[in-house]
Amino acid sequence: MNSSSGPVDTLREHGSGMLADLTFAIGWVVAVSLFFEFVQGPQWAYYLFMVAGVAAYFGFFWSLDVAREQRKRS
Template sequence: MGVIDSVREQKSGMMADLVFAVAWVVGVNLLFDLTNGPDWAYYLCMFAGVIAYFGFFTSLEMARAQQ
């Protein structure tokens, strides 16, 4: 299986990942542009996006499994 076949197979999942990442980064940037928060808090919020990503998609999978 080539890379192109893999991308075609996972297209909707990759798009959801991209949308989540862009929304998280834009949201954190807007928040810290408005509040002028400290750099350490900015980086902590960016790292929290990784945890939020896995939490969101894990709970989504669990909800789909219960249906």
């Protein structure tokens, strides 16, 4: 039997983080898609906004970590 953890163990260990990642990704894609449905922008700008979601993801969660650290200090 393999000693590595299975998918259930991974979900137990990282479940809330994975849920936050999924929620952010779905929210970003929906927001960008709705925005570009409304403004009917060029296709290259749509893809640029989708790629910008990677930077937005890291910036958002980095700012949450900074806020949590500041909250612990005060």
